Amino acid sequence: SQQGEEDPQALSIQEGENATMNCSYKTSINNLQWYRQNSGRGLVHLILIRSNEREKHSGRLRVTLDTSKKSSSLLITASRAADTASYFCATDWSNDMRFGAGTRLTVKP
């Protein structure tokens, strides 16, 4: 079963614009992670935020976590065509990682 759910399912933007993806989860967590997957390949870890953190930055990525609402958001600033990929949130659930269904991001040049 999936623990996290991303929203929207698909997002299409122009190069240079910002992209925001949201993730909601059901149970309490120790950490929440975001991963990127290019078509048909393995997932690449982007960022991990712990339950006692509210915001984290990594390059053009900004992640927020609201444990009271059981939600997280991933912001990609100044998007590039190379950011085109699927993005997944993952939460630790019963000692293993569970992934959401993902947001498909398309960045048009």
Added chain:
Amino acid sequence: KAGVTQTPRYLIKTRGQQVTLSCSPISGHRSVSWYQQTPGQGLQFLFEYFSETQRNKGNFPGRFSGRQFSNSRSEMNVSTLELGDSALYLCASSLEVQNEKLFFGSGTQLSVL
């Protein structure tokens, strides 16, 4: 350091056959997890191995099994293949604990005809 290596990259089998997939984790990583990815179900957790022991298991039938060797390399086996087993099978490794940062292989794309 070499990344997570999965073999083979592509596999075509027929219903009723069995298949074995292999995963070599990053050197020093002791936890290996397996996931099944399909367009309809997304990423589904299969199982996790740590120090040759299955530590966690997802909600899959007994036809799906795995093991881990003393060098942390892992294999998963699917017996009596069904059409619905067609999927991308992903292996991920981590240092100690499965719910920390995962490093994924490129996956094995299994097609069952």
